[in-house]
Amino acid sequence: MKNLVLFLIIFPVICHPQYFSGEITYQIEILPKSDTVDVKDIIDMKHGTQAKYVITSKKYKSTYFKNNEYNYSYTYDDKTKRMYDDYRDKPYVTFRDSQKGNFEYFGSNVYKDSIINVLGHDCYMVVTKSEYGTSRTYYSDDIRVNYSDFEGHQAGNWYNKLKEVNGAIALKTITEYDTYYEIQEAVKIVERNVDDNDFELPKKPVAAAFSALDSRAEMMQPTPEQIQCYQEKVSKVSSKDGEKYICYMSFLLLKDGTIGYIEPYEKDDSGFYLVASDIIQNCGFQFQPGIINGQQVDSQVYFPVEFIK
CATH class of the missing domain: 3.30.2420 (TolA/TonB C-terminal domain)
Structure with a gap:
């Protein structure tokens, strides 16, 4: 009886999924398709060459760095269903409605047998086609969140992407454009407690983006x-x-x-x-x-x- 009681206490803990809360650092690389493509011009148009992604239940923030300096960030807040965009050189913050889709999505296919390893995590591949191009994204079941926490998040097709992979977070993405490939790969994963301070907005005026x-x-x-x-x-x-x-x-x-x-x-x-x-x-x-x-x-x-x- 004593062993049965102990089992009943431990069993729910064992069965409860371990969701990721922490920070993932990505390195972003541009690979041109020909020698005539100016990589510097492409990088200048991008938000940065390194990104730090902080996520926990119902909240996340992506911060981009260029030349090791802060350049841009977007922050999702579940209470308002808004995404807040902050640019280094802008004197105000704008917000978007996360419940509004912002690009055309054509479809995706999951390939569980296409395995690579990123930072010790076995990953499978999802091929996605959208107006931005074709992406090959690699996910690990080791690093995932509760996708239901982001229900209704249509910007970036985020909720549907999460649901398709049972809440897994991308560890590597290769996106093909007309003249180059963009590779974003995790180089550091830190599991830690995340609190409201991680999602504080800068002390700037806040206004609605036109969208x-x-x-x-x-x-x-x-x-x-x-x-x-x-x-x-x-x-x-x-x-x-x-x-x-x-x-x-x-x-x-x-x-x-x-x-x-x-x-x-x-x-x-x-x-x-x-x-x-x-x-x-x-x-x-x-x-x-x-x-x-x-x-x-x-x-x-x-x-x-x-x-x-």
Whole structure:
């Protein structure tokens, strides 16, 4: 009887799955398909060459480093169902709705007999096809989370991916693009207690990304004076004959209509972005704030300004 009681006490502990909580460090490598591909240009477009992934029940955070310096992170919060994006050079944080898918997924196949070893963990392969290309991802049953903790997480097709592999976390991914391969492989796995401090956001304003809005911010009907201001500033720096060039600017639009943190999506050599910034600041355009659940919110806005280059 004593042995039976002991067995009944221990049995639930044995049967309870051991879910991973901790940190995984990945190294990211670019392999060109030909000598004409500039690897540096590709790396410059990426978030980083190293990533640290912290995950526990209902929360995770991916942090990317470039040249050993922090560059970008995204953090998932289950309470709000939001993903918070922070860029090193941006003065504010934006959030997305994790319940909204953000790319087209074509399908996947699991190959349990395709085995490699990553850091001592035997891994099987899943081949996935999406609009971004074809990926071969390797998972180990040793490193997994409770996939039901992330139910409804459609961004990145995350919940469906987890469910397909019973909550396993990717230890190596090879993604094929038109001109290169990207390899992301775990180089360090640390199982540890993870707490709320691991998911703290930086002390910056937080605004909705345009993709999170039910109704996006819109420019109010401009006055003749505002149109004239725009045209005069553009014509001063545009060529008489040339090709159309669109300079995309972004800014933070507060729910009271105030504009702040104006910056170019890309700085052009002609300095058009400086004129575009001047237009937004000084031509008096007004914008209707974005809306989520019927409420106006602080939001990120992209604004195009057309020049002749």
